[in-house]
Amino acid sequence: MPSNLHRLVAVLALTLVVSAAAARAEDAAPPAPSGMVVIPAGNYAPLIRTKDEPERVPVPAYALDERPVTNAEFLAFVHANPKWQRSRVSPLFADPGYLADWTGDTELGPRVPATSPVVRVSWFAARAYAAWAGKRLPRTAEWEHAAAAGFTTANGATEPGFPAHALTWFARPTPDTLPAAGLGRPNFYGARDLLSLVWEWVDDFNTAMVSGESRGDTGLERTLFCGAGAAGARDLTNYPAFMRAGLRSSLRASYVVPNLGFRCAQSITP
Amino acid sequence: MKTHLFPAQLTAALVLLLAGSGASAPATRAAEGPGSARPGGAPIAPELPLEVAVLTRAPNVPPPIGRKHAAKVVVNLEVKEVTQRLADGVDYTFWTFGGEVPGLFIRVREGDVVEFHLNNHPSSKMPHNIDLHAVTGPGGGAASSFTAPGHSSQFTFTALNSGLFVYHCATAPVPMHISNGMYGLILVEPKEGLPPADREYYVMQGDIYTQGATNESGLQAFDNVKATDERPTYVVFNGSVGSLVGDKALQANVGEVVRLYFGVGGPNLTSSFHVIGEIFDRVWMEGGMKQVQENVQTTMVPAGGSSILEFKVDVPGTFILVDHALSRAFNKGALGMLKVTGPENRRLYSGKEIDEVYLGQQSAAGSAASTREAQLVAQKAEAMAKNPEIANLTKDIQLERGKKVFLSACFACHLQEGQGLPGVFPPLAGSDYLKADKERAVRTVLKGLSGPITVNGKPYNNVMPPQEFSDDQVADVLTYVMNSWGNAYGSVSSDEVKRLRRAGQ
Ligand SMILES: [Cu+2]
Numbered sequence: 001m002p003s004n005l006h007r008l009v010a011v012l013a014l015t016l017v018v019s020a021a022a023a024r025a026e027d028a029a030p031p032a033p034s035g036m037v038v039i040p041a042g043n044y045a046p047l048i049r050t051k052d053e054p055e056r057v058p059v060p061a062y063a064l065d066e067r068p069v070t071n072a073e074f075l076a077f078v079h080a081n082p083k084w085q086r087s088r089v090s091p092l093f094a095d096p097g098y099l100a101d102w103t104g105d106t107e108l109g110p111r112v113p114a115t116s117p118v119v120r121v122s123w124f125a126a127r128a129y130a131a132w133a134g135k136r137l138p139r140t141a142e143w144e145h146a147a148a149a150g151f152t153t154a155n156g157a158t159e160p161g162f163p164a165h166a167l168t169w170f171a172r173p174t175p176d177t178l179p180a181a182g183l184g185r186p187n188f189y190g191a192r193d194l195l196s197l198v199w200e201w202v203d204d205f206n207t208a209m210v211s212g213e214s215r216g217d218t219g220l221e222r223t224l225f226c227g228a229g230a231a232g233a234r235d236l237t238n239y240p241a242f243m244r245a246g247l248r249s250s251l252r253a254s255y256v257v258p259n260l261g262f263r264c265a266q267s268i269t270p
Numbered sequence: 271m272k273t274h275l276f277p278a279q280l281t282a283a284l285v286l287l288l289a290g291s292g293a294s295a296p297a298t299r300a301a302e303g304p305g306s307a308r309p310g311g312a313p314i315a316p317e318l319p320l321e322v323a324v325l326t327r328a329p330n331v332p333p334p335i336g337r338k339h340a341a342k343v344v345v346n347l348e349v350k351e352v353t354q355r356l357a358d359g360v361d362y363t364f365w366t367f368g369g370e371v372p373g374l375f376i377r378v379r380e381g382d383v384v385e386f387h388l389n390n391h392p393s394s395k396m397p398h399n400i401d402l403h404a405v406t407g408p409g410g411g412a413a414s415s416f417t418a419p420g421h422s423s424q425f426t427f428t429a430l431n432s433g434l435f436v437y438h439c440a441t442a443p444v445p446m447h448i449s450n451g452m453y454g455l456i457l458v459e460p461k462e463g464l465p466p467a468d469r470e471y472y473v474m475q476g477d478i479y480t481q482g483a484t485n486e487s488g489l490q491a492f493d494n495v496k497a498t499d500e501r502p503t504y505v506v507f508n509g510s511v512g513s514l515v516g517d518k519a520l521q522a523n524v525g526e527v528v529r530l531y532f533g534v535g536g537p538n539l540t541s542s543f544h545v546i547g548e549i550f551d552r553v554w555m556e557g558g559m560k561q562v563q564e565n566v567q568t569t570m571v572p573a574g575g576s577s578i579l580e581f582k583v584d585v586p587g588t589f590i591l592v593d594h595a596l597s598r599a600f601n602k603g604a605l606g607m608l609k610v611t612g613p614e615n616r617r618l619y620s621g622k623e624i625d626e627v628y629l630g631q632q633s634a635a636g637s638a639a640s641t642r643e644a645q646l647v648a649q650k651a652e653a654m655a656k657n658p659e660i661a662n663l664t665k666d667i668q669l670e671r672g673k674k675v676f677l678s679a680c681f682a683c684h685l686q687e688g689q690g691l692p693g694v695f696p697p698l699a700g701s702d703y704l705k706a707d708k709e710r711a712v713r714t715v716l717k718g719l720s721g722p723i724t725v726n727g728k729p730y731n732n733v734m735p736p737q738e739f740s741d742d743q744v745a746d747v748l749t750y751v752m753n754s755w756g757n758a759y760g761s762v763s764s765d766e767v768k769r770l771r772r773a774g775q
Pocket of ligand 1: 365396397398399439440442452482
């Protein structure tokens with residue numbers, strides 16, 4: 001479908017231009033690749049840790065997509081990599097339901113706007129996309145460090161109104177048609193939609209919660225559920241962080257979820 | 271390949287659907303990717319007869335079990351996040367077991383083997399799980415039922431202990447999951463069953479923490495600061511303000527035995543549960559089956575706890591269910607109603623007959639008649655002690671509701687304090703015109719009013735459009751207007767409005 005492809009490229013080019021223009025230049029850090037913003041070096045305070053683990057994990061500066069990957073972008077990916085098309089994907093790498101809202105292997109259909117974030121993709125698929133794009137998925141520490149920023153400061157937790165804002169997304173059920181990616185108000189680092197559009201895969205989703213020792217299947221529950229969930233936790237008021245941790249630990253790599261998408265990251269070599 | 275995939279998806283959808291409607295055979299499951307959990311091992315208790323549990327939405331309770339033997343009971347519970355009314359003009363996104371707050375009522379028998387299917391709807395934002403206090407095992411099932419959106423989990427347990435148990439979601443942050451509505455009750459009937467009752471109802475209390483103040487309209491988000499401080503903006507029965515009032519009130523007939531399965535989801539508050547004008551004949555305290563306390567006025571039910579309350583209704587009338595920590599009832603919604611219909615029993619409950627006796631009280635002491643009178647006087651005192659409470663409550667409710675109508679419909683013209691606007695909109699505060707004729711006021715609201723009138727000596731000649739309201743609302747708003755800003759002009763009942771509406775047609 002050359003005409004479709006043509007349109008797609010146009011959309012892509014457009015979004016890239018728009019996002020590049022909106023990206024914020026940071027003084028110290030090297031310029032971000034186009035469509036990405038620089039998240040300066042900082043710390044991540046793991047939500048749950050054992051007493052042997054450090055309270056804060058250093059996070060080097062890295063580049064993060066300004067917004068989640070869109071359907072149009074993912075469509076380009078499956079065009080280039082047919083084995084990731086819906087009818088061809090290995091069931092090992094994606095559960096039934098993979099891209100199920102698309103009308104065809106390479107057709108988005110009316111319910112799936114090109115500019116909306118792609119969802120119903122497995123972790124395998126997200127990783128494959130990132131590799132194809134010359135990027136990778138962000139790690140939990142990186143993602144959380146980026147999302148800890150408010151709109152006007154690097155620490156959203158102390159920014160008036162921001163913690164409440166971070167909860168409002170949960171007050172709304174997922175709409176049938178997701179809005180376009182990249183329209184959310186940029187946070188302090190210029191990243192958009194981190195807390196207000198879809199959940200996002202992280203590279204180490206499956207290890208983030210389980211600390212060094214192996215506690216088997218129920219280890220997760222011991223740290224996450226009920227009062228026990230609070231026992232090792234650092235900031236008990238950060239409900240959204242708990243919910244992200246909860247979601248991540250409910251996932252398996254082949255899962256696809258109607259409101260789970262992803263964005264890519266890149267290391268910055270100074 | 272397409273043809274391979276689509277049927278698989280269809281099957282998955284179908285199974286979910288069936289599971290949701292409580293009709294699926296437990297053995298059918300969608301083919302799942304190797305990454306998904308698939309319950310393994312040999313089937314549990316295959317020798318038992320299979321049953322699919324009947325689940326009911328509050329305030330209804332599934333019928334008594336009746337069985338004399340154990341069974342394998344399949345429970346299909348769907349977790350769904352739904353935006354629903356919390357109070358008039360206030361919406362909230364509830365996280366629910368079965369689309370309802372509280373979650374669907376589950377009823378099994380002691381010794382039953384329960385095969386539990388927890389299905390998390392694909393539209394859910396959150397992963398959820400279930401911790402049933404009836405389960406003996408780590409996490410009460412939470413460990414085995416942690417389920418991502420669009421997935422389902424299965425686990426099996428034996429209901430070892432009889433009793434009324436709370437179930438709830440135990441996913442972090444638990445206070446939010448519970449406050450958002452993720453709690454319900456499971457009754458494990460003792461082997462010998464429970465004594466029969468004429469009416470069984472399901473009521474659960476929960477505390478809710480909205481970012482906006484109580485009654486601030488619009489879609490409200492959860493406030494974790496208020497939750498942490500245990501400062502709820504709402505305390506409600508069955509998931510919303512007014513879920514058990516008016517035509518949604520619980521019903522019973524005089525002479526019937528009413529049994530309430532009452533639970534508190536919390537997350538934080540303990541309930542001082544009380545039914546105004548009734549005494550609980552029997553209370554299975556803390557939901558246990560062994561201890562029955564008698565003649566209880568108020569029963570304390572902790573967060574994550576329950577109680578079975580039973581009483582025979584002897585007299586007709588409206589009985590008010592409250593958390594007797596009364597600010598919660600007056601201001602935050604913890605109020606319901608039980609409407610009992612049937613013949614009066616004057617001997618049991620006040621009324622004119624007692625007035626006669628009261629007069630007779632002046633007769634000489636010591637006679638048989640005066641002993642009886644003394645008893646009746648005591649009864650009257652008791653009745654009086656409760657009566658004004660009922661009266662005040664009902665009036666207060668009416669005033670509260672009336673105020674809402676006023677603020678939404680009348681205040682634009684008559685202004686907040688009912689002071690009106692000189693020469694344009696007549697005052698309602700201190701209005702002699704209003705005071706003079708209550709029926710005319712009803713007609714004014716129903717039909718509107720135009721042409722010259724005189725209010726407090728000042729002439730008005732303007733148009734008030736008719737107001738589109740139910741009989742109840744008209745009665746409420748006029749009662750509010752007639753009892754605000756210093757007015758004490760009596761009250762209007764919805765029956766009066768109904769009559770005048772008919773007469774006007
Ligand atoms: Cu939950």
